[in-house]
Amino acid sequence: MNIKMPKWFYQLASPKWSYDIMGMLMPWFGLAALLLLVTGIVWGLMFAPPDYQQGNSYRIIYIHVPSAILAQSCFMLMAVAGIIGMVWKMKVAHIVAKSAAPIGASMTIIALSTGAIWGKPTWGAWWVWDARLTSMLILLFLYLGIIALYSAFSNKASGDQAASILTLVGVVNIPIIKYSVEWWNTLHQPASFTLTKKPAMPPEMWVPLLIMVLGYYCFFAYVLMARTRIELLEREHKSGWVTALLTDTP
Amino acid sequence: MNFLNAAIKRELLLALRNRSEIINPLAFFLLVITLFPLAVSPEAKVLANIAPGIIWVAALLATLLSMDSLFKNDYDDGSLEQIVVSPQSLALLALGKVISHWLSTGFLLALLSPVLAVMLFLPSEAMPALVGSLLIGTPTLSLIGAIGAALTVGLRKGGVLISLLVLPLYIPVLIFGAATVQAGALNLPISGHLALLGAMMVFTLLLAPFAIAAALKLSIRN
Amino acid sequence: MLTVTNLTSERDDRILFANLNFSLHAGDLLQIEGQNGSGKTTLLRILCGLSSHFSGKIYWQNQDVSQQLPNFLQALLYVGHHAGIKAALTAEENLRWMQRLHPLLNRCTITEALNQVGLYGYEDVPCYALSAGQQRRVSLARLYLSSHPLWILDEPFTAIDKKGVLEKEALIVKHVQQGGMCILTTHHDFDLPKQTIRRINLDQLAHTITSVDTTPSYLVSV
Amino acid sequence: MTPKRKQRMTIALLIVFGTALIVGLVMYALKQNINLFYSTTQIVKGEAPKDARIRVGGMVLKGSLQRDPNSLHVSFLVTDTAENVKVEYTGILPDLFREGQGIIAQGKLDTQGVFQADEVLAKHDENYMPPEIAESMKNAKPTTEAKP
Numbered sequence: 051m052n053i054k055m056p057k058w059f060y061q062l063a064s065p066k067w068s069y070d071i072m073g074m075l076m077p078w079f080g081l082a083a084l085l086l087l088v089t090g091i092v093w094g095l096m097f098a099p100p101d102y103q104q105g106n107s108y109r110i111i112y113i114h115v116p117s118a119i120l121a122q123s124c125f126m127l128m129a130v131a132g133i134i135g136m137v138w139k140m141k142v143a144h145i146v147a148k149s150a151a152p153i154g155a156s157m158t159i160i161a162l163s164t165g166a167i168w169g170k171p172t173w174g175a176w177w178v179w180d181a182r183l184t185s186m187l188i189l190l191f192l193y194l195g196i197i198a199l200y201s202a203f204s205n206k207a208s209g210d211q212a213a214s215i216l217t218l219v220g221v222v223n224i225p226i227i228k229y230s231v232e233w234w235n236t237l238h239q240p241a242s243f244t245l246t247k248k249p250a251m252p253p254e255m256w257v258p259l260l261i262m263v264l265g266y267y268c269f270f271a272y273v274l275m276a277r278t279r280i281e282l283l284e285r286e287h288k289s290g291w292v293t294a295l296l297t298d299t300p
Numbered sequence: 301m302n303f304l305n306a307a308i309k310r311e312l313l314l315a316l317r318n319r320s321e322i323i324n325p326l327a328f329f330l331l332v333i334t335l336f337p338l339a340v341s342p343e344a345k346v347l348a349n350i351a352p353g354i355i356w357v358a359a360l361l362a363t364l365l366s367m368d369s370l371f372k373n374d375y376d377d378g379s380l381e382q383i384v385v386s387p388q389s390l391a392l393l394a395l396g397k398v399i400s401h402w403l404s405t406g407f408l409l410a411l412l413s414p415v416l417a418v419m420l421f422l423p424s425e426a427m428p429a430l431v432g433s434l435l436i437g438t439p440t441l442s443l444i445g446a447i448g449a450a451l452t453v454g455l456r457k458g459g460v461l462i463s464l465l466v467l468p469l470y471i472p473v474l475i476f477g478a479a480t481v482q483a484g485a486l487n488l489p490i491s492g493h494l495a496l497l498g499a500m501m502v503f504t505l506l507l508a509p510f511a512i513a514a515a516l517k518l519s520i521r522n
Numbered sequence: 523m524l525t526v527t528n529l530t531s532e533r534d535d536r537i538l539f540a541n542l543n544f545s546l547h548a549g550d551l552l553q554i555e556g557q558n559g560s561g562k563t564t565l566l567r568i569l570c571g572l573s574s575h576f577s578g579k580i581y582w583q584n585q586d587v588s589q590q591l592p593n594f595l596q597a598l599l600y601v602g603h604h605a606g607i608k609a610a611l612t613a614e615e616n617l618r619w620m621q622r623l624h625p626l627l628n629r630c631t632i633t634e635a636l637n638q639v640g641l642y643g644y645e646d647v648p649c650y651a652l653s654a655g656q657q658r659r660v661s662l663a664r665l666y667l668s669s670h671p672l673w674i675l676d677e678p679f680t681a682i683d684k685k686g687v688l689e690k691e692a693l694i695v696k697h698v699q700q701g702g703m704c705i706l707t708t709h710h711d712f713d714l715p716k717q718t719i720r721r722i723n724l725d726q727l728a729h730t731i732t733s734v735d736t737t738p739s740y741l742v743s744v
Numbered sequence: 745m746t747p748k749r750k751q752r753m754t755i756a757l758l759i760v761f762g763t764a765l766i767v768g769l770v771m772y773a774l775k776q777n778i779n780l781f782y783s784t785t786q787i788v789k790g791e792a793p794k795d796a797r798i799r800v801g802g803m804v805l806k807g808s809l810q811r812d813p814n815s816l817h818v819s820f821l822v823t824d825t826a827e828n829v830k831v832e833y834t835g836i837l838p839d840l841f842r843e844g845q846g847i848i849a850q851g852k853l854d855t856q857g858v859f860q861a862d863e864v865l866a867k868h869d870e871n872y873m874p875p876e877i878a879e880s881m882k883n884a885k886p887t888t889e890a891k892p
Contacts, residue, residue: 172838172840172866173838173866174836174837174838174841174865178865184471188468188471191468192468195461195464195465195468198461199461202452202455202458202461204534205522205575208454208518208519208521208574211518212451212518215451215511215514215515215518216447216465218511219444219507220468220469222507223469223472226500226503227468227471227472229472230471230472231471231472231475306622310619314608314611317610318610376604377604377606377607377609378602378603378604378605378606378607381572381604381606382600383623384572385570385595385600386595386623387595387596387624387625388623389751486796487793488793489776491772492773492774492775493773495769495772495773495776496770496773498769499765499766499770499773502765502766502769503762503766505762506758506762506763520572521572521573521574522574592748
């Protein structure tokens, strides 16, 4: 497959270039994440009004929903990175996918545990075998499988490819998993945010939520870039630019 | 297609020469089912209730158990290398291997399942659903399992890893497979369930051979 | 016909060989020499497309191999360490499968080939009942069957008695004289005109190379 | 390169045919009610199987909740605004359970057409609002529906 891509795309393939670009972007994302997360959490936990039914317990939404969104976005990102890595033989894409996996797994764990804490007062159970919960649990298993596969290969390039294949298979399966468990049992409420519909909450509730989601994305980007840069250094430790980098900085 | 045919024949011949590969999953299936009346309760009502789930879980585990060796021997003795350096399609060969694997595990499990259903007091109305769901569902299990087996064939400790990679992907098949049997036991129509299992089978049949071939190439070139 | 440029292989942070250049024409024999672990097998596997641990280009008939893999594989016969012989199958069944994989294994019948390697009367014996040397002969019977232009043989003479070695050497010489190409790892001297034999010593290569960037491309002398 | 093109054609045809088959099978399956979820109207009409563990969903009818003072036994009516079904349950109800709230009950229909639930789950929707607004909305629209 040979599809012509714009120039920046090929520059991304160069480890040094992407290392530098990420180094430039990282502080901005870190700052944005800090501002957004602090604003969102203070607003959401202290100033947003309580819910008419759930009272204050609904406030866990400000942690729960963004991490659930991130958990899924992260998997999509890994699948896209996997395709790019396989089709254009781009090492950096594989490294991004590998660095993203543990972050996605952590987000899934956060979503599951905050969901359990939220579920107890509202549904009356820590855990129910409901569609959303079950498919998130399966997502966690997929993440764990991918991470295990990365570490099972002593040769990193092979591990990258193997994990990409598994990610792609997993991404094909996610709609099926969702569909199957949805037909099987349903309790969880529908999505709070959709692109097409107006949010079913007043602004003083959803604006902090939106801020939190954006903050999570910035935080995710920040951590992802940090992890990617470390992995880049590790894999390229013999190449000229890393040596130069290490000798230049005292 | 000729090549596919030849590949299936060769694998079946190999399985016949090495019968433990056929017998082990069946014996495992039988043994696991036997454990439940002993551990849960020998009461007919209780067993009939959980029978669809147990039989399906046992069939799934028996398939998974046999997955580890699917490509291992070929990898170790150089047969896989010979296929990769031949002009024949690796995807087609992988498909042939999976089909013969299914014939020697899933297919036989489905044939054996009525006996186990009787042991677990599953109502006789559920028999067609049980056999039908296993016949349509287990090929999907073999296909997905083969992806995991191909990814881990070159690794020293691949066996445990396969379960971790493959089990999450097995869940939809398990849900619909067991639901088919439950519906059958309640005398409800099962055609909808079987259609879904069929859709999943066709879907994996279309995609899995390519994933298996890519994974095998990767494992060999590692 | 077969041209290799700037071939570099690195395994576990160790450079096996770097900037290897050679080309092989019809009627050429290439001997790869070196100590254990010097990368002989890796080099052969790279040439066959069985390893991805390399950089550089391989051309077959002036075209990049990766662009026309089926064409290249059509012309290639590879006999590796692991013979790809199934112990549960007989010599004849094994060779029949090889013929399925490689359409160019058509020079003579399987019976003739087995006669040539001295396995007359062993056609129907399962390979696990044969000795290591006999199993190796089954695998080398392919050389008699083959009309592939390019042979790549990894230590073809291990576990074979003196008489067998002489016969195989004669066979390789005949193959090369008839315009075939052969790449193999062995120290044997072949009865061929000097200009058609090329040697690559990977030990010498490894000693002359200190770093990938500074070494000029190493050209193998005739 | 005819054999190669032929092979590609076969693969393409197989994919098209397979996709059509998948779509057909899924469409067929969707027409069947396979998740055993029934609305109260369907239950009243007798479409739900007896003796099977099914699920019923709907709103708890206002003023229909009866608690047994000596046990955890409760009974209430579930409605989809057209038909009502009586549900009986013994156990602790979730906090969100209240009249006018959407619930899902799992259990079996008995011979009198009463739903014997072994599990009652409060389904809370994606709507969140401050109590004042909920109050004002309730005053404005006195229905069984708590959903705005």
